[in-house]
Amino acid sequence: MSHVKSITDAFELTHDEVNYARFTSILRKRILMDLAQDMKTVYEKRVGPAYEKANGKTPNGREIRKAMLKEPIFQGWSVLRHTAQQMTWWSVQPAVERRLPEMIDIAKGVAAEHPFGGSLELDAGVVIPREVTGLDVHLMPGCFHTEYTDDDVAQGALYHHGTTVFSGGLPHRMDAKGDVARSIAHFLPLAYPDFKPKKILDLGCTAGANTLPYLDVFPDAEMHAIDVGAPVLRYAHARAEAEGKTVHFHQMNAETPTFEDNTFDLITSSFFFHEVSVASTKRIVSECYRMLKPGGLMLHMELPPNSEVDDYYEFYLDWDAYYNNEPHYQAFRDMDFPKAIASCGFPAQNYVQFRIPNWRSTSAADFEANAKGKSTDRRDHGNGAVWFTFGGWKD
Numbered sequence: 189m190s191h192v193k194s195i196t197d198a199f200e201l202t203h204d205e206v207n208y209a210r211f212t213s214i215l216r217k218r219i220l221m222d223l224a225q226d227m228k229t230v231y232e233k234r235v236g237p238a239y240e241k242a243n244g245k246t247p248n249g250r251e252i253r254k255a256m257l258k259e260p261i262f263q264g265w266s267v268l269r270h271t272a273q274q275m276t277w278w279s280v281q282p283a284v285e286r287r288l289p290e291m292i293d294i295a296k297g298v299a300a301e302h303p304f305g306g307s308l309e310l311d312a313g314v315v316i317p318r319e320v321t322g323l324d325v326h327l328m329p330g331c332f333h334t335e336y337t338d339d340d341v342a343q344g345a346l347y348h349h350g351t352t353v354f355s356g357g358l359p360h361r362m363d364a365k366g367d368v369a370r371s372i373a374h375f376l377p378l379a380y381p382d383f384k385p386k387k388i389l390d391l392g393c394t395a396g397a398n399t400l401p402y403l404d405v406f407p408d409a410e411m412h413a414i415d416v417g418a419p420v421l422r423y424a425h426a427r428a429e430a431e432g433k434t435v436h437f438h439q440m441n442a443e444t445p446t447f448e449d450n451t452f453d454l455i456t457s458s459f460f461f462h463e464v465s466v467a468s469t470k471r472i473v474s475e476c477y478r479m480l481k482p483g484g485l486m487l488h489m490e491l492p493p494n495s496e497v498d499d500y501y502e503f504y505l506d507w508d509a510y511y512n513n514e515p516h517y518q519a520f521r522d523m524d525f526p527k528a529i530a531s532c533g534f535p536a537q538n539y540v541q542f543r544i545p546n547w548r549s550t551s552a553a554d555f556e557a558n559a560k561g562k563s564t565d566r567r568d569h570g571n572g573a574v575w576f577t578f579g580g581w582k583d
């Protein structure tokens with residue numbers, strides 16, 4: 189561990205704030221596990237059968253939504269979920285504001301010294317897409333890019349600590365601990381023992397949670413990460429250096445990255461594409477193809493496409509598109525992933541798709557068996573055990 193002052197440790201909740209945050213985590217767990225199960229029971233016992241009787245067929249995801257909109261349990265559940273989502277940010281926001289001067293000082297100190305050789309390259313002229321500026325994604329006040337003061341890191345801190353509350357008590361989701369990257373990084377050497385990435389790029393890195401773990405498995409790799417938000421990048425850089433990790437952070441739009449052709453062995457992302465329009469997704473994937481070296485791999489973690497989930501789960505996942513300011517989410521999951529990837533240059537036969545078990549909560553033997561069998565695990569992502577990933581190899 190390094191001697192660098194930790195931006196993470198600079199954050200501190202008061203006694204009352206701790207309890208607010210804990211209450212929020214528990215509330216979310218109750219909403220997403222118990223109440224969601226009650227809602228599903230209402231659908232299975234009454235709403236679904238009534239639809240089938242009236243229409244002579246089972247409903248698809250959109251039709252389930254139309255039927256459920258009239259149900260008090262969906263209405264109540266939805267209001268509760270929306271409120272709990274806002275509370276995840278509200279529970280940490282006062283502490284972020286209180287500790288902001290200290291966190292900014294730490295980030296500035298780190299950026300001046302780069303004690304572990306990483307770097308932070310900001311570009312005031314970057315084009316921040318409307319997907320970010322047009323609304324507060326996930327209802328996070330200020331989204332990923334807003335700067336309230338010079339050298340601001342508030343949005344990085346808000347995202348990091350808010351997602352900790354968000355996932356608190358749940359076995360998965362928007363993990364602040366980097367479980368996605370840790371799982372992918374451990375999966376790759378087992379699934380592809382000859383693949384040894386020397387240069388890695390993470391797209392839409394936000395506060396760096398799912399950037400840093402790649403260096404635990406590939407310690408000699410040159411790690412790069414991009415995002416359009418300056419405050420999240422300043423925070424991620426300070427966090428990386430405090431953890432003794434050498435990462436090069438760039439403020440860059442993934443649709444127009446300035447890296448040379450054939451630069452990276454591995455290009456990855458987590459929880460990124462569902463927030464991006466389908467048109468932007470195709471531009472970004474084409475850029476991934478361009479930036480990959482021959483023999484390189486693109487592998488992104490996302491929630492699964494609609495073709496991979498049942499109709500009810502499709503309806504369930506759509507909640508975020510309608511109420512959590514993620515308007516592209518539905519169209520993203522409607523996409524034919526193999527076809528979309530092939531339309532961006534990747535040979536169709538090089539498409540890959542895996543369900544990678546969560547490394548920290550899976551036994552080593554099960555994890556290895558899954559990776560070596562290239563994952564035929566069909567478990568529902570919703571149980572938190574599996575990360576859906578998709579991508580392709582460049583010839």
Ligand SMILES: C[S@@+](CC[C@H](N)C(=O)[O-])C[C@H]1O[C@@H](n2cnc3c(N)ncnc32)[C@H](O)[C@@H]1O
Pocket residue numbers: 317319320332333363391392393394395396397398414415416417420440441442443457458459460463464
């Ligand atoms: C949900 S967050 C990703 C979370 C992060 N990967 C993690 O695992 O913690 C989406 C991120 O993508 C960034 N973003 C959105 N559009 C982008 C674009 N065109 N280029 C680069 N970054 C973008 C946002 O600023 C935001 O930080």
